[in-house]
Amino acid sequence: MNPFAGKLAGKVALVxxxxxxxxxxxxxELGAAGATVYVTGRTTRAQRSEYNRPETIEETAELVTAAGGQGIAVQVDHLVPEQVEALVQRIEREQGKLDILVNDIWGAEYITEWNVPIWQHSLEKGLRILDLGVRTHLITSHYALPLLIRQPGGLLVEVTDGTEEFNRDEYRLNVFYDLAKISLNRVAWALAQELKPHGCTAVSLTPGWMRSEIMLEHFGITEDDWRKGGEQDPHFLISETPRYTGRAVAALASDPEVRRWNGRSLSSGELAEVYGFTDIDGSRPNFMKYYREVIQPGKPADAERYR
Structure with missing residues (x-):
């Protein structure tokens, strides 16, 4: 049973x-909690982005509706200010408000060159990483936050890879990716200062080792047999589904005291321990704790103890 079912009824979210x-x-997960969710991206059933992947925004919107909410798909390139402005105008026209903004725009998996120094990394691809991973978030916040702050209680979630502490202490294998991901921790902190006078909250949030569609393909597995990934890397058994991060956002959005987190850098595993939710299999993985206590000191894999 979803612990947040119905708790976001009447709320409007933009993912x-x-x-x-x-x-x-x-x-x-926002849909499962009852929210109306605008889902944006570049890939539709009629047109694919440079990713050239099969997932579409219509599919996501249909999953939102099936989960209990109302999913609305809108094709938007978040690097085009006019498209973002039109999106927010549509939300205002159709809903009259915005309660939750989730900035999860990315799209650079296939152009990132791992373990490559800046003088060898493609400059064009490197700057594209920063455009996709940071500039899109700033453009979206510029247009969406004026609608969010019209009433107290609004929530902004900047989705990144790594907590502030993790990104400060770990080199993320190339300077462009490193900068993109740690920048969002700071963006959330800075926007928290701007939102605080309006009674709204901003946080950054990281998944753990997430079993995204691309990650499953990388390991040559499916969600049904995901544990086989542990044969290639035993630490993979600490991994989590994307829905786990979704439940972390639903927990924050449902919390009447969410402002206690303002400006904080959070993880799915940390919030699961605070709010008591689990991943869809009933487990409660805490990747950041596992990384600090097992991976970083070079200890043998011990994922089950951290689930």
Whole structure:
């Protein structure tokens, strides 16, 4: 049973970058909690983005509706200010408000060059990473936050990869990816200062080792047999579904005291321990704790103890 069922009835959310991965998981869980969810991305059933992947925003919207909410798919390139502005105008026209903004725009998995120094990394691809991973978030916040702050209680979630502490202490394998992901921790903190006078909250949120569509393909497995990934990397057994991050967002959005988190850098596993929710299989993985206590010191894999 979903612990947040019905708790977001009447709430309006925008999940920017909801085609797949964490964005899809977040959109579905907000829908399961009863919210109306606008799902944006570039890939539709009629047109694919540069990703050239099969997942579409229509599929995500249908999953939101099936989960109990109302899913609305809108094709938006968040690097085009005019498209983002039109999106927010549509939400205002149709709903009159915005309660939850989730900035999960990304799209750079296939252009990131891992373990490559800046002088060897493609400059064009590197700057594209920053455009996709940071500039899109700033454009979206510029247009969406004026609607969010019209009433107290609004929530902004900046989805990134790694907590502030993790990203400060770990080099993320190339400078462009490193900068993109740690920037969002700071963006959330800065926007928290701007939202606080309006009674609204901003946080950054990271999944753990997430079993996205792309990650499952990388390991050559499906969600049904995901544990086989542990044969390639035993630490993979600490991984989690995108819905786990979705439940973390639903928990925050349902919390009447959510302002206690304002400006904080959070993880799905940390919030699961605070709010008591689980992943869809009933487990409660805490990747960040596992990384600090097992992976970082080089200990043997011990994932089950952290689930």
């Amino acid at each position: 920017a970058g909801g085609t797949r991965g964490a964005g899809r998981g977040i959109a579905v």
